Amino acid sequence: MNTPAIVTEKLSRRFGELVAVDRMDLAVEGGQFFGFLGPNGAGKSTTIKMLTGLLAPSSGRMRLLGLDFETNPLEVKRQIGVVPEGLGLLDRLTGAEYLRFVAQMYGLDRRTAAQRAGELLEFMQLADRPKSVIADYSHGMQKKLALAAAVIHGPKILFLDEPFEGVDALAAGALKAMLQRMTARGVTIFLTSHVLEIVERLCSHVAIIHKGRLVAQGSLEELRAGIAASSALAGRDVSADGEKLTLEQIFVSIVGEEGGRRPMEELSWLM
């Protein structure tokens, strides 16, 4: 039996009175392209930060590739790659210098570091500004560089927080293809995105978090079946045109039911 890539048990994180993540039980199998969704402020980034060691959980446990993060932090970090929320770049280095730096931090020797850094710069179309420091890159270029740094050591799990935001269509296409090739080779990808079409196209499995609680988890088919069953019980037809439910419909249906308060539809001075 394969070891699950990510398992959390009653994982919680509080910030004073606020419970950002509430007793989350999450399971992600190895090689899955996993989409982690939720509205703004639901706890997505907090979860990713805990899973990557940027934030300490208030309670609960988490195991990555069978390793307890608390007791084996370095071994876990060796196996994962991260594109954090703020990208985490050392912005006064050039792209090549930063990639070589990260590679050396992951223990790669200088020759391999330089070789991989060069390949990644070519792949991400960042090789034509060798003297520019990262601070002078556009946001999209910085995002591509952060992605390059996350994969330079060949991670087994890749955590991506909004990886395609600000990336041009051409580069996004190449990135998606690269990520799909990685999952085909057994790499687990844990991705958050607000662009549900991208998640639907890429991800085989999805979890939805709302107000810190995990409200749905499974493959897209499982979620569709779940929504259809609960709608039938309630006497509603969520898919009026008879077609398959889109991820957006699933998301709105689940978060809408859980949400309670509806957002305002009009602003008094724009009427």
Place this chain on the structure above:
Amino acid sequence: MADVARPASLAAQVLVIARLRWTIFRNRLRQRNAAIELIGLLITGLFSALFILGTGAGIAVGAYFIAAKNRLDLLGFLFWGIFLAWHLFPVMMSSFTVQFDFRSLLRFSLSLPAFYILSVAYGLADPAALGSLFWCFCLLGGVGFARPELLPAATLVVAVFAAMNVVLDRMIGVWLERLLAQRRTREALVALFILAMVGLQFSGMIGERWGPRLFSRGQAMLPYLRGLPPSLAGTALEAAAKSHPAILFASTAGLAGYGVLFGYFLWRRLRAQYRGEELSESRAPGKSVSVAKRPAEAAGTPSAIAAWLPGPVAAMAEKELRYLVRNSITLMNLFVPPLVSVFLAYQFGHLSRIAARPAPAPAPSQFLFPGLIGYILLLVTAPAYNCFAYDGRGIQTYLVVPVRFKEILLGKNLATGLVLAFEALLTGTLLGFLIGLPPFTVLMATLSGVVFVTLIQLTVGNLTSLYYPRRLEFGQLRNQRASGITVLVLLGMQFALILVISGVFLLTRWLAGLWATFALFLALSAGAAGIYRVVLEKCSAIAVAQREVLSEKLCR
């Protein structure tokens, strides 16, 4: 139909910015470590307030006696003192100003004149400017008490002088920011520094050969100083006392003219900012470099430092050195010690040669060498107390890679050590060339003392960097400060270390000679090395416990 916002009045905008600065300050005190920050802020503020009040009292008393004894020709000196303090202190006193990127206001509907006036008002809110303004009032008070009949003229002159300084202060700030923002201009300024340093080496020779002639030429130049703003202010008041209205108004007009001139240069700079100028580290991308390189070539080559150090430590040290040379402020700091050493060597070397004629005096390098090395230590190790300052969001890289923080800090400390060694070597070589090397015992005692102090400084610096991190903006001079508590710890440590070093030197020199100093510092260094190692080991665990503070303070 949507409402369209009406333009806000300038007064309302100034009020909004004043409220904004207060809100930023208040919110900062609500954050974690706020109590400690506040204590640091209060203590630093108290000392600064004492300094400002004390100096103010001195200026008031001085102005009173100058006016009472009808020696108003001396008032120019007071104006010069205020003038120099106004424009030299901002950098030192920026340690307790609220950090706020003024240019961010440009996103709002602000006219260029409004932006200009807000910028000047913003400059006036600087503690150094407020202190200098207070000194102006003290001067006015002193003159007014002694000679009430001079009060109207003094008020006019001091008001124009103050207004001119406010504008000049902002002008210097924005132009410095502009000049230091790009690598090419930064390099030009560094080259100027080096040229000045090299030029100073010849000053002794020039002085000996053409000294008297240069001195008389210099004296001839003195009247021209009367045309500069502080002298003009002094002249105006002197003229008022002697009932020469023409000179009074001409001097005041000259002062105002300077204000207009500085105001014009400030206007040019702010206009460029208003039009969307973005100060960046490198030039804007023009043409792309053709990419016919192999991948490994595209990644460039690692520097030589990576060749002899283990992986992550080498990478860290290399990164630190790259950051050092790309940061105009830290880079310029490196040129100060050699410059000062040449200057002091000339000053004291020259004096000692004169003194040595009747009776041989001890070689000046015997005192200069330890003093200058101590100075370098203060300068080079100070940034180690907030060593993640320029990493910003890059701290996340350190937190996600499989490397313990002790290795990260070791890399940073190693870079500091290399810089220190380079600076000491350069300064030692310059001193050796100019006035000769110190005796071997002094050399050894100094170097062993350096090892001890460096290890202690780095140990404490690693802890303050983890506990009280504060982000600093790259290549910027103004409003860049470490946390209040870090500044306090740094000053306390430097004071304590100066006491220890002086104590050791004095005790061993008179009891057993300088070899005993060397031996004692060696023993202290061994102890300090042990403490450094123990603390460094603990730093990894501290960093894990502090990771949220590090992210919060450095990623904002």
